[in-house]
Amino acid sequence: MAVKLLSETLINQIAAGEVIERPASVVKELVENAIDAGARRIEIATAAGGKSLIRVTDNGFGMGPEDLGLAVQRHCTSKIEGELDHISTLGFRGEALPSIGSVAKLRIQSRPDGADTGFEVRVEGGRMTEPRPSPGNKGTIVEVRDLFFATPARLKFMKSERAETGAITEVVRRMAIAFPEVRFALSGPDRTSLEFPATEDDRLARIAQILGRDFKENAIELDAVREDVRLTGFACVPTFNRGNSLHQYMFVNGRPVQDKLLISAIRGAYADTVPRGRYPVATLFIELDPALVDVNVHPAKADVRFRDPGLVRGLIVGAIREALTREGGRASTLGAEGMIQAFRPGFGSQTAAPQSRPSGFGNAPYFHGGQRPQNYAMDQSPFRPLETAAVAGFAEERQAVFGDVDRPSARGESAPASDHAPSAEDATDHPLGAARAQLHENYIVAQTRNGLAVIDQHAAHERLVYEALKQSLHADRTPSQVLLIPEIVDLAEEDCDRFMAHADAFAELGLAVERFGPGALAVRETPAILGEIDAAGLVRQLADDIAEWDDASGLKSRIDHVAATMACHGSVRSGRRLTIEEMNTLLRQMEATPGSGQCNHGRPTYIELKLSDIEKLFGRR
Template sequence: MSVKQLPETLINQIAAGEVIERPASAAKELIENAIDAGATRIEIATAGGGKSLLRVTDNGCGMSPEDLALAIRRHCTSKISSTLMHIRTLGFRGEALPSIGSVAKLSVRSRRPGDDSGSEIEVIGGKVSPVRPAPANPGTVVEVRDLFFATPARLKFLKTERAEAGAITEVVKRMAIAFPAIRFVLSGPDRSTLEFSACGKDSLARMGQVLGADFAENSIEIEAEREAVRLTGFAGVPTFNRGNSAHQYAFVNGRPVQDKLILQAIRAAYSDTVPYGRYPVAVLSIALDPAFVDVNVHPAKSDVRFRDPGLVRGLIVGALKEALARDGSRAATTGAAAMASAFRPGFSPFHRTPQPGRAWSYETSPSRPVSAPAAPASAPQFAERAQAGFDSMAAPSARLDRAEDLPVEERDHPLGAARAQIHENYIIAQTADGLVIVDQHAAHERLVYEALRQSLATRSRASQMLLIPEIIDLPEEDCDRLMAHAEDFAAMGLGIERFGPGAVAVRETPAILGEVNAVGLVRQLADEIAEWDHAASLAAKLDYVAATMACHGSVRSGRRLKPEEMNALLRKMEATPGSGQCNHGRPTYIELKLADIERLFGRS
C-alpha cells in the first residue's frame, strides 16, 4: 500500500476531532480570537446548546479581505512567527477557523475601524467561497451553524442541549474572570441572558459577578512570589466550600487552564480543612516567563507543562496554607445567613396560615391564640413576677448580662465572652456587636488536632503513662500495620508495643487527650490504616492519624462546661490557626451581628 497525501478537507476534519470536541470548544476558540483582537465587548449567542447556532461578535481590530482569506486556512495566524518560546496570546496554532469550517457551516464577517466597508467569507463542510464585500460594524462576527453536520458520528456523542449550553456558560465565566475589563454578554433562545459588565482592573468585582456576592467577604487575598513565579488571586475560607470543583479557576499568564497540577495543589493545601466530597472555592493566577511554560501540550490549550512543576506546586500549597493560617479561621458568612433565613416571623406550632390578602399583625398572627383574653390591668406586675421566676430557674452560666457588665477585656475579644451553654453542646458568646454560637465538640477537636500536628512537627511528645498497660486483642495483620507506624504514634504520645502475635499493649497515651478510650482509639486506627491509600504521602497519613486522635480526645457533646471552661475554649480558638472549622471541614462557630438580630425582629 503506497503512501499518499490526504485531501485538505479530510486533514481539517481530523484536526477538528481534537480542536473542536463540542460546541463549548468552538466557543472557547472564537472568544480567544476576539480577546486577542483587542475587543472590549464580546457578545455570544447560542441556539440548540451551540449545535444549531453559535455566534460571537466583537468590537476588536477586525480583518482586511486579504487577512480574511488566510484566516480560514490551516496554520495561518497573526499571533506568532518563528518560535513557541514567547507565546503571549491566547491563540497561536491557526487551526480553529479551518477546523470549524470543515465540520460546520461557517461565516466570518469583519471590518477594520478605518475601512469604508467590511467583507465576508463562508466555509461549508470544508468548501470555501470567495471573499465578498458585506456591510459590517468595526470588529468581527463569526457565525457557526449546524456544527458537526459534515461528521454525523460526532453528533451522537454530544450531550443534551442543556448540558452543552451549560458548558458554553462555563467557558464564558472563565474568560470573564480572566479579563475583567471586557464586557461579556451570553444570550440565546436556549438560555436566559447572562451579562458580565466591564469592571476595569477590579478583578474581585468580576469574581463576585461570576461566583456570587458572598465570595468577596468569604475569601482571602493570595499574593506570593518565588524564583520569578508570581501567584495572585483569592481563595475562599474553608467553610465556604462547594460540592464540586467547578468553582476552582486557574490562569497561567492570563490563559484559563484546567491543569491537574494546579488543582491537586489546591486540594493539598485544603486537605485538612475541607471535608471529603467538598471543594474549596479559589481563583488563582500564575505569572511567569513564557519560556518556562509549554502551552502547546494539546490543541485545546487547556493543559500546560511547567519547566519546574515542583516549584509551582510548592508555591501554591505554601501560599494557600500561609493565607489560611493567617486569615482562614473565620467562619463563612453564609452560615449566619442560612441561620437567619431559618427564622420566620409569626412562626406558630399550630402551622396556621392567615387568610390570603391579609397583612400580618398581632391580631392576625397565627401565633396568637384564637380567643386571646384582654390583658388585665395588673399585666406589668405579672410580667415582673414571671421574669423573677425565670431568673430563679436559670442556671448561673445561662444568665445573660448586659454588654456593659462584661469586663472590657472580654468584650474586646473577637469571639466575645461565654454567656450560656444550651443542649450541652452549643456555647452562646456575647461580642461587642452581636453573638457567636460555638459547637464545643467541633471547636475543641480542632484545637487538639493542631496541638498534635505541632508535636509531630517538633517531635516533642507529651504523654501520660498508664498505671496498668491496656492489652488490646487484634487480628495479627492489624497488629503488623500498627507496629509499622509505632514510631510515628510515639511522636504524638501514643506508646504501643507488640504483646504476642495477636495483641498490642498501650503503655502511653497523648497527654493532650486526657482520659481517652485507648481500646476504641487503637481499634479505629487499625481500621483506618487498613483503608489507607499506600500511594499517599507519609505526611498525609500522619495528619489523618492526628485527626482520629483529636476526635477521640475532644470535649464530647453532652458535657456541661463551667463559664471559665467555655471562655478558655473561646480564647484558645482565637489563638489557633484554622479554628473556624473542625477537622472534617464543618464550621465550629456562626456569628450573628446585632443588626442581623434586630432585622429578624423587625427592629431595623
C-alpha cells in the same frame, strides 16, 4: 496499500476532532480570537445548545480581505513568530477556524478600523469562497451554523441542548473571570440573557458577578511570589465549600486551564479543613515567564506543563495555607444566613432532618467515611506510638483549657466561676467576644462588640487538641516502628524511581524505604502512630498518588487522620457544663489557633450573627 496524501478537507476534519469537541469548544476558540484582537465588548448568541447557531461579535481590530482569506486556511496565524517558548496570546496554532469550517457552515464578516467597508468570507464543509465586500461595524462577526453537519457521526456524541448550553456558559464564565476589563454578553432562545459588565482592574468584583456575593464575603486574598512565579487570586474559607470542583478556577498567564497539578495543589492546601466529598472554592492566577511553561501540550490548550512543577505546587500550597492561617478562623457567612432563616416566623413549623446543618456546610458525615472511628486504645497498643512529646502536648492542651475531667463540672454538676475570669466588658472586644451562656451543655453563646457568636464547644476544642497533636507530631521526625522482617513490595521500575525521589520526605514521617533491585522496594520502618498496617498496600497507594498527581502528601494525611480521631475522642464532650472562665479560655485559644473556624471533619466550630441581622429579625431596621 499505497501511501497517499490526504485531501485538505479531510486533514481539517481530522484536526477538528481534537480542536472542536463540542459547541463549547467553538465558543472558546472564537472568544479567544476576539480577546487576542483587542476586543473590549464580546457578544455570544447561540441556539439549540450551539449545534444550530453560534455567533460571536466583537469590537476588536478587525481584518481586511487578505487576512480574511488566510485566516480560514490551516496553520495561518498572526499571533506567533519564530519560537514556541514565548507565547503571549491565547491562540497560536492556526487550526481553529479551518477546523470549524471543515465540519460546519462558517461565515466571517470583519472591518478593520479606518476601512470604508468590511469584507466577508464563507467556508462550508471545507469549501471556501473568495472574500467579498460586506457592510459592518468595526470588529468581527463569526457565525457558525449547523455544527458537525459534514461529520454527522459526531452529532451522535453530543449531549442534550441543556447540557451543551451549560458547557458554553461555563466557558464564558471562565473567560470573563480571566479578563475583567472585557464586557461579555451571552444570549439565545435556549437561555435567559447573561451579561457581565466590565469591571476594569477590579478582579474581585468580576468574580462576584459570576460566583455571587457570597464568594466576595468569604474570600481571602492571595499574593505570593517565589523565584520568577507570582500567584494572585482568592481562596475562600474552608467552611465555604461546594459538592464538586466546578468552582475552582485556574489561570496561567491569563489562560483558563484545568491542570492536574494545580487541582492537586488546591486539594493539598485545604487538607484536613474541608469535609470529605466537598471541594474548596478558589480562583488562582499564576503569572510567569512564558518560557517556563509549555501551553502546546494539547490542541484544546487546557493542559500546561511547567518547567518546575514542584516550585509551582509549593507556591500554591504555601500561599493558601498562609492565608488560611492568617484568616482561616473566619466563619462562613452562609452559617449566619442559615441561622437567620431558622429564626424567621414559620420556620419552626417545618420538621427539620436529624442533625441538619445550615446550607453551605455540606452533607458530609460527622466522621470521615461516614462511620464513627474506633476508640484508639493507646494503653493497649503494642507499639505505644504516643509515648513521645505528642503525649505531653496532648495532656497539656487538655489541662490548660479544662483541667481535671473528674471535677464536679465535668460530671454535669454546677461549678462556681473563677474570680479570675476576664470581665465581659473587656472580652467583648475580642473577635469571639465574651461568653454569656451555655445552651444544652454544648453550645456557648458569646456577645461580641457588634453581634453574637454561637460556638460548638466539642468541635472547637477538638480542633485545638488536633492542632496541638499535629504540631508535636511534625515538629521532629515522626516516631517509627522497625519491622522485624522488611516488607518487599514489587512495583514497576518507573514507580520505584518516582517513589524514591520522595524517600527523604517519607523518612521524616516515619516510613523508611530502600531500593530492593530494579523493580522492588523494601519497607524497613512504618509510622508508629498508624499501628499495625498493610505496609505493601500503603506503599502502592502512595506510588499511585505520586504517578497520578506528583503528590506525596498521602502519608501525612493518614497520620493526620489518626491524630484527628484521637483529638475527637480526647476533647471535651458534648453535655459537659463549663464555667464562664472555661468558656472564655476556649474562645481565646480559638482566636489564637489557625484553622479554628472548622473542626477536624470540616464542620464549622462557630456561627457569627451581626447585630444588624438580629435587628432585622425584629423589624427594627
